[in-house]
Amino acid sequence: MKRRLALLSLLSAAVALAAVAGVAFGATPLPLSRILELLFSSEARSANPTDAWIVLNLRLCRVVAAGLAGAALSVAGAVLQALLRNPLAEPYVLGVSAGASVGAAAVVAFGFTAALGGLALPTAAFLGALASTALVYALARSGGRIPGPTLLLSGVVVASVLGSLVSVLLFLSGGQNRMEAVILWTMGGFSEVDWARVAVTVVPILVCAVVMWALGRDLNLLAFGEDPARFLGADVEPLKVTALIATALLTACAVAMGGVIGFVGLMAPHAARRLVGPDHRILIPSTALLGAVLLILGDLLGRSVHPPLEIPVGLITALFGGPFFLVVLRGQFRRSGS
Template sequence: MRSADNAAPAETTSSPQPDRHPAPERVSPRERRVPYPLVLALLGAALAAAVVIGLAVGSVSLLPSDVAAVLVSRVFPGWIDPGWPTAYETIVLDVRLPRVLLAGVVGAGLSAVGTALQALVRNPLADPYLLGISSGASLGAVAVLVSGATLFGAFATPMVGAFAGSVATLIAVHALAGSGGRITTTRLVLAGVAVSYVLSALADLLLSTAADPHLLSSIRFWTLGSVAGAEWETLPVPVTVVLAGLAGLLWQARSLNLLFAGEEAAGTLGLDVSRFRTGMFVLVSLMTGVMVAVSGSIGFVGLMVPHAVRMLVGADHRRVLPAAALLGATFLVLADLAARTVAAPQEVQIGVLTALCGGPFFVWLLRRQAHRERGDR
């Protein structure tokens, strides 16, 4: 009879038995992330709900069903028997809908521009407001409005001035922040804040010398951010520019990904960094100039929304840009709703509310960036 010691080698040479209770596999953060189509569907539903609420709530409150019926009756005449007062159509279609649409377009555009700027300058603190681009666009538009120039038409001329101001400001901030070909977070923010203060002071100087007091009050209200002046006649230009700009940014999403990873890596993979960055600067300046011309300076939207979206969908700009546009539109529609209801019958400028939200977020982001630079994270 074989002993247990003799049997042991035979047991060790046998094939290993599968573990009946394997350890659970570790799920990566990418695998735990919500599927991208579901994110877009949820953001689209949130935007639709925000639009309906924005159309229903105001000095005259309407039921969401009444709002939906008015919209459907306008798109498909004869489908619904109009059993509501005629004033409902005026309130929804002529007063509130242009305002809600402009807020959505500006919110989407600011979020897309902020996303692109953060990749172009490789800085998470980049934003049209913080970099002074909005202030430059405001100064250009104010200069045109105060001078009364109408070279390109009463509506288009302020947009041209805003575009010129935003381009010049972006060039100045980029030149001031650069040192030895390298741009740091601190220099970029300081250059943007310094240029923004100077340009805001110049805009105030122009306003203080304006002869028309009515023009002065309306421009001051506009410079703090407002879509109260939205009309159907003013919508085509910003809608066209923002949609075309979004399409252009999406078309260059792969190049933005390369630049976000680093200039050397992007150049190695065949991207002409200087030429690409110049073209993108012109595009985002055009978008910012047009948005500032119709809504004034609205800050921090382009800073907050891209970071929130990256937490949901990652850093790929092919995913970030559409999601940021939807979330930015939703955010600004709700911000405009709060602006016209929180202190009713008085109206608060949207820029004030976005600053109240963006200020604490900026402080948190700045501290987070400082921890990263020190290697604490």
């Protein structure tokens, strides 16, 4: 236990260091002393409004959004891997992210953000994610139960259909600017995020993460299979429903802030499991912290390679996540004897 707590402390320190780096570095590097002065001194902010805007409304907002999105995707991935007993599972596999993307892309493509205000994007992402989750749940449910393999296959089918809908929205967007906005959205990134989106999404992310942490014991029991988990006292079907709703909300929040960002929900849980073991009561906070670090650093890398141009963070995570997926898949083949 002491070792695990020490690792949690180290991961927390890593998040803090990544956040400092994310605020300090960019097209205009700022020393730590200057950042602290701008954060805590109203006089310094009044005397240097440009630097204050860069630190507070650009970099700090991006760092917080990236950290929250990384934590949300990572917790969702860890929960789905436990739910399906499949190490390749992540939010995108079940169509959760695709549903959130359809809702958000519709808002961007038809210009509803200007008409409906800052809540339009996260609300549309929430509704899309919940609708896709409900559809997957309805397709997979059989005889009062939700078999894991059927749930996985239903998710793949729904994700494919919804991915096509995003492409249709791209062509119906009715203007080059909107088309470019949808394309950038599908690549993932935090260049357009603001404090309003962060404020809307932070509470659902924290609540869902805490709920999944509280259900950590039941998630542990699922590793033995659904029937043994029932025998050991887990209420499996309500657990599945709760987990699906939580992963939908977590993924919707991440999509609302940063667009489509893949593989974080795959990489962070695997890395955290290597560090702290399979106990979800420790794994969930660990994977949240590690996911936050990965996405903060990924966003920093994307905007630091060739400033002022930015590489979308979704491309950065895909660049590293694709090979990681193949490594995990190869390990699965070896264990199965294929």
